[in-house]
Amino acid sequence: TPVQTRGGEPSAAIMSMMWSAALQLVKRSSSSALGGRASVIGCRSLSSSSSSDTAPLGVTSVPSVKMLIDGNFVESQAKDFVPLTNPATQEVIGHVPLCTPQEFENAVQSSKEAFKTWRNTPVQTRARVMLKFQELIRANFEELAVNVSVEQGKTLADARGDVFRGLEVVEFACSVPTISMGELMENVAGGIDTYSIRQPLGVVAGICPFNFPAMVPLWMYPLACTVGNTFVLKPSEQDPGASLMLAEMAMEAGLPKGVLNIVHGQHDIVNAICDHQDIRAISFVGGDGAGKHVYSRGTAAGKRVQSNMGAKNHAVVLPDAQVEATVSALTGAFAGAAGQRCMAISAAVFVGDAYDAFIDKIADKATGLKVSGGLEPGCDVGPMISPKAQERAEGLIAKGIEEGAVCVLDGRGYKPEGYEKGNFLAPTVLKDVTPDMTCYKEEIFGPVLCCLKANSLQEAIEIINANPYGNGTSLFTTNGAAARKFQNEIDVGQVGINIPIPVPLPMFSFTGSRGSFRGDLNFYGKAGMQFYTQWKTITARWPESDIPKTARAEGLSGVGASAPGQD
Missing domain, CATH: 3.40.309.10 (Aldehyde Dehydrogenase; Chain A, domain 2)
Incomplete structure (x- = not known):
């Protein structure tokens, strides 16, 4: 995609048509928890310094697409942008910034800081965020589908399918407490127990293609975050709107600031993701050339990589x-x-x-x-x-x-x-x-x-x-x-x-193989959970001789149990 500075506005007629269509969808879903704020054009993630608050996209100006950093939708200070076009008309409907190295660093550090508390958040609490998230996706389903159709070009029916297949993965993420349980064996030796637990990796990243702007991001961060990771997402610069709308819903559902950050860019940001020492794993979906590059560069930097690539x-x-x-x-x-x-x-x-x-x-x-x-x-x-x-x-x-x-x-x-x-x-x-x-x-x-x-x-x-x-x-x-x-x-x-x-x-899992996939753990399903977690095995010995004599009484006393009638 050619890089350009801002300029080249769409016709007022096209923009008015898009705004009207989106507005009707917002009105139909006004009872939703978001009240239409995540509509195709009325989203906090789109802005323009010259557009008014009453018409977020407007009909006389083209917005720049915001980034999500540390819980805030922010304007990039980038000097270079790529045009966001409607494939059906070639009209420019926005500008996507190629974020600066400092902005990318800010996103990674935000996720790194958020991981300290998010990893210790009870798993049921994390799962409840996903329960609320899927509810909000359903409430704003049509707005998401319209955005996908406008930015990616799909028919509305195909766009709905795009959103729905992603929604299914969010629903699956709610089962994480069950599928991520560990293993334990008592008395592997005299008085010694061994148990293995699954722990999150830390900061992980996702690089998304243009062809499924809602589904593929939802393949990635719902599962990654529910098992305790924090996430840096790079949507396709050709259709980033759905990712930002979904992010707004995720925060509305209770995802804390910094758990999900979104940056925009092309080759430089991809390389930065591969090289950054604080990013532990990369999920990639896209073409052969980019997929092989991400896998080679990412694994050379010591990261886990799952790379879905081309097909015949x-x-x-x-x-x-x-x-x-x-x-x-x-x-x-x-x-x-x-x-x-x-x-x-x-x-x-x-x-x-x-x-x-x-x-x-x-x-x-x-x-x-x-x-x-x-x-x-x-x-x-x-x-x-x-x-x-x-x-x-x-x-x-x-x-x-x-x-x-x-x-x-x-x-x-x-x-x-x-x-x-x-x-x-x-x-x-x-x-x-x-x-x-x-x-x-x-x-x-x-x-x-x-x-x-x-x-x-x-x-x-x-x-x-x-x-x-x-x-x-x-x-x-x-x-x-x-x-x-x-x-x-x-x-x-x-x-x-x-x-x-x-x-x-x-x-199940998306189990492409041979030249269509690089890595050993596939997307979503149990394999997806395994990709975003690592085993830790503890072997423990607690000699009975260490118990104080006063606490050695038979029965339940002294081990935290209560008898009837006691507090």
Whole structure:
């Protein structure tokens, strides 16, 4: 994203439309605990020195996005900013500061100081904060979804899903008292007991991608903070609004100052997170290059790192698959959220006769999808996040055609009415794709389906296992034996049987593998709790001879128990 100083205001018409839409949502939720203060535009985390208090975003000025440091939303003193744009219109709706080294240091020190008391806060008290937090997310659900749609471009339906999947992890965090219990064994030797307990690490950090601005932050800090850590979050500079709105709700729920801090930036801040000696662990979700860099640099500095990276998720379709259900599932899986999902189906392997039976039907189904601005009624596919992302996806389509793929459905050049300047790529289907083509080897991250042919289920399995990625895969069939063979032999971390996008619920973990993940403990679930905690093992000996003679009476006396009738 280009760095620029402040400037370039959106049109009054666009800003007025956004403000009106947000205002209506606030009115509908005026009975919530926040009273609408965390709405898409009426949030304390957005400000502009020239905008009025009555219109936080205004229609004549563009706000800068605030940071959260030590419990306060503060203006950055940075001189460099990146534009915050609406992907559907390319209108600038805000400016995101590239925070200064001192501001980053202030955030880390705030978290370090807060850890001293937060770690000793009773676990039930920490869990109750999450109970209140999930209540506030539900009360402000629509405002969050609108923000995600405006800043990221998703349809409102996809944006709601983004918020909801994050909410589920907040709910799961409430179970921390149960899942984080330790282990004890008496008399490992004469009069000696040994027990292991889980303790928080200290200050931990999260680096988030653009494609799930609500869900991914909620994968991270609710669980990390509930087990006793404090957190420094760097949301994507392309859509930071949801993170700040959620942070306001978390503080409203009772999260003390300093437990969560939020900074903005690009490469310099990422490197600072990797290098800072007071940060003990890093959670990262994003692309391959950045993910490998964070893992290498972070672990070299002695930190724990969990790094979710790129993917090439395959669906295998057998000839006996249910036609209508499979066509609908695959169409939504490759085109939904404009293909900008780490679990999107981007490659489909059709076995035998399924190749000719399914591809045209999928293309026909995709043709009927409505491509438009995310807030438009009935919209199925929104814009891509940036012109650069759109250009890259279109380039890979062109390269695939050049290398021999056949374009069954071409979505390039589509301009929805009223959104002619948006970053739109309509659903695209390529067939006759082979594993040596560039469009197959690289993650397109757009609404593009690459169709391959296999002569048998075994060949399909071999194609997928030869691919370096291991995030997710799925099989469509009505044959149980085929399904069992597939799930046993496939070398991919998350498998769906007649399920196109098999993202586990939070009581499990997000178990991407191979080239899609670096680290040994995955996100959320029990593995997530383990990532944010460390074992401490105590071996204790308390000789009975040390008990004072006056306290050696038989029974309960002297050990803190009370008899009936006593205080």
